Amino acid sequence: QKEVEQDPGPLSVPEGAIVSLNCTYSNSAFQYFMWYRQYSRKGPELLMYTYSSGNKEDGRFTAQVDKSSKYISLFIRDSQPSDSATYLCAMTIGSNYKLTFGKGTLLTVNP
């Protein structure tokens, strides 16, 4: 079993939909949680970064962390065709800065 599990999709939604992306993890030592967006043939781009359990909002994006369930989510409101990309969750253990990534979820937002 991998340390971080993420449904690879693909996920296809109409423009304007609310998108929910999720990851589960097995290592309770993970403390810092990130969401990256990766367009085709580009490097990952950091979207959200959270530490504690709870919600963090940035524009149309909300990141949610539930450490008791070892479950993290990213919500995208009013999704746009430009949101079409692969979304990667990533996490790291305290002072160890290497990131452990999920497999990524391919999202397509249809106009």
Next chain:
Amino acid sequence: GAGVSQSPRYKVAKRGQDVALRCDPISGHVSLFWYQQALGQGPEFLTYFQNEAQLDKSGLPSDRFFAERPEGSVSTLKIQRTQQEDSAVYLCASSLGTSREQYFGPGTRLTVT
């Protein structure tokens, strides 16, 4: 300002050839990371530098892989005697000090034939 740059963007190597992949981190970024991303997978950690010191190389898959950052800025990932299973995108990321926010370059797509 300039982001992380990597060169070449694409590399085709015959099996058994040596390759060298270059990463130019964001100016002033102390930490530098290399990741390997196979098709349809998330990036996997290879190695980590803080300035010129290689602090973690636990992700390097074999002794054919070698990374250096001699002056604490530009880094090179070298793969000797390439094999087909080395085909992947090699990503470089940098971060400021001990920040956990890593900024990625566009990657080098290596194809071994």
